[in-house]
Amino acid sequence: MQTPVDTLATPHARELLDYLSDTAGKAIITGQHTQTVPMEEIAYIRQVTGREPMLRGFELLAYSPNINYADMSEACLKEIEEDRNTLDLALDWGRKREGIVTLTYHWYSPLGGRDKAFYAEHTDFDARRVLVEGTPEREAFFHDMDAMAALLSPFLEEDIPVLWRPFHESDGTWFWWGAKGPAVAKELYKLMFTHFTQVHGLHNLLWVWNCRLAEGWPGEEYVDVISLDEYLPAYAPTDYRAQYEALVAATTRNKVAALAEIGYLPDLALLEKSRVPWAYFMTWSKEFCIGESRNSAQALRQVYASDYAIKL
Numbered sequence: 001m002q003t004p005v006d007t008l009a010t011p012h013a014r015e016l017l018d019y020l021s022d023t024a025g026k027a028i029i030t031g032q033h034t035q036t037v038p039m040e041e042i043a044y045i046r047q048v049t050g051r052e053p054m055l056r057g058f059e060l061l062a063y064s065p066n067i068n069y070a071d072m073s074e075a076c077l078k079e080i081e082e083d084r085n086t087l088d089l090a091l092d093w094g095r096k097r098e099g100i101v102t103l104t105y106h107w108y109s110p111l112g113g114r115d116k117a118f119y120a121e122h123t124d125f126d127a128r129r130v131l132v133e134g135t136p137e138r139e140a141f142f143h144d145m146d147a148m149a150a151l152l153s154p155f156l157e158e159d160i161p162v163l164w165r166p167f168h169e170s171d172g173t174w175f176w177w178g179a180k181g182p183a184v185a186k187e188l189y190k191l192m193f194t195h196f197t198q199v200h201g202l203h204n205l206l207w208v209w210n211c212r213l214a215e216g217w218p219g220e221e222y223v224d225v226i227s228l229d230e231y232l233p234a235y236a237p238t239d240y241r242a243q244y245e246a247l248v249a250a251t252t253r254n255k256v257a258a259l260a261e262i263g264y265l266p267d268l269a270l271l272e273k274s275r276v277p278w279a280y281f282m283t284w285s286k287e288f289c290i291g292e293s294r295n296s297a298q299a300l301r302q303v304y305a306s307d308y309a310i311k312l
Contacts, residue, residue, distance in 0.1 A: 002256060005193075005224055008203045013161040016100065017206055017224055020256045023310065024277035028268070030304065030311045031055030031282035032289060033104065033261065036082040037089060041289040048297045049304035052312040055100040055163075057282050058090040059083050061118065064108035065147045066140070071114040079116070087151055094160035099312055101155075102163035102208070102260075102282065105148070109176045110140035120179035128180050131187055145192060149200040156204045165208035165260055166192055169229050170216055182216025193222050210260050212243075214250040225279070226251045227260035235294075237267040239274045263288055265295050268306035 002021045004014055023029060030053040032041050039056075046052050062083035069077075094101045106118040113123035129137035155162050170178040170185030177185050189209065196202045208225040209218060228247050230240060240259060247257060259266070259281035266281060288294045303309055 002224070002254075005207055005221055006197050006203055006205070008197070008201075009206075010156075010159060010161065010204045012159055013204050013206055016161040016163075017256070020225065020258075020279040024256055024279040025275045027308050027310050028266070028271060028278050029054045029100065029280035030309050031057060031100075031102070031280050033057035033059070033282050033285045034086070034089075035059045035079075035285040037085055039089065041283075041285055044290045045300060045304070048300050051304045053099070054310050054312055055102060055280050055282060056090075056093060057102045057104055058086045059104050059106065059285075060087065060148075060151075061106040061108065063087065063148065063151055064106075064118075065144050066110050066113065066117075067108050068114050068117060073115050076115045091154055091158070091160070094155060094162075095158060100163065100280075101160060102165060103152075104168065104261075105166055106175075107144070107166075107177070110144045111137060113176075118175055120174060120176045123176050125176050126180065127177055127184050127188060130191070131184070141188075141191075142195070145195055146200075149196055149202060152196075152202055152205075153200070156202055159204065161204050161206060163208050163225065164205040165210055165227065168210040168260065170211045171213045171228075182211050182213045185211065186216050186218040190218050190222055193218075208258065208260065209251070212247050212250050217251050220252055220254060223251075223255055225256045225258050227258040229261035230259065231261075231263035231284075235264050237270055238264075239266055239270040239276050240278065241274055241276045244276050244278065258282075263294055265299050265303050268303050268308050272306070272308040 032053040062080045108117040109123035109125035115122045117123045129135045130141045167177045167185050170182045173179050206224040209223040210227045212228045256279045
């Protein structure tokens with residue numbers, strides 16, 4: 001079993017980490033990201049398979065404190081409107097104690113930016129400046145963290161453990177937090193870990209790091225779950241073993257590992273044979289789940305019918 005990196009982690013957070021640790025290599029927890037209030041992905045999976053995923057992901061982009069409504073596309077506005085109230089959905093689902101809550105935060109840059117300002121191409125926000133005392137960037141960064149901590153506090157008050165995955169995909173440069181390299185992103189992550197645990201007392205969070213590059217590794221004292229996002233260019237049956245080996249080589253073998261975002265479902269027959277110790281997977285939303293363009297209905301049925309899959 002694994003000990004949470006937050007020494008004051010709540011009993012339920014400890015239980016969740018124990019559960020993930022015990023599951024890895026024996027089974028895999030099914031997961032699905034949702035991005036809208038109707039959560040149409042969950043309804044689709046239920047319709048196709050008769051079951052629901054054990055892990056449910058919720059998007060927080062609409063809660064970014066610095067959204068530039070005066071300069072955005074219709075697509076951006078639609079995405080924000082669809083995402084409103086997803087925290088309420090996550091809180092309500094967490095209260096039921098049936099499954100696992102994980103949160104994804106496409107954080108609009110704390111200063112400046114236009115349109116979808118979580119993308120580096122839409123903001124001149126320089127994450128390196130957050131690491132310099134007294135800069136406007138650092139002040140804005142901490143302002144936004146305080147705002148998000150306040151929104152997460154009801155999960156603590158209701159004793160709901162959360163898989164918290166900030167600064168995801170920092171092995172790429174497309175988001176502002178990764179645009180200056182993973183070594184910068186890991187320092188942002190460490191700042192958040194200290195601020196959320198020591199200042200705001202969010203001891204219900206399990207900390208999920210989402211980078212497969214060694215230079216981005218924050219260290220074992222900051223991470224509960226190592227993870228990666230993988231969008232294969234085309235479908236091929238896989239247990240994601242190669243991705244697992246690359247991830248642990250760059251980070252550690254001492255932590256629970258997860259497929260935090262995937263485009264294509266793993267092949268459960270292969271995974272049951274290989275026992276690659278992924279604790280859970282989370283398929284991305286909309287067309288990655290619904291329809292036949294990514295994962296077929298037959299593939300969904302095979303995963304949710306497998307004895308190796310943990311589902312509701």
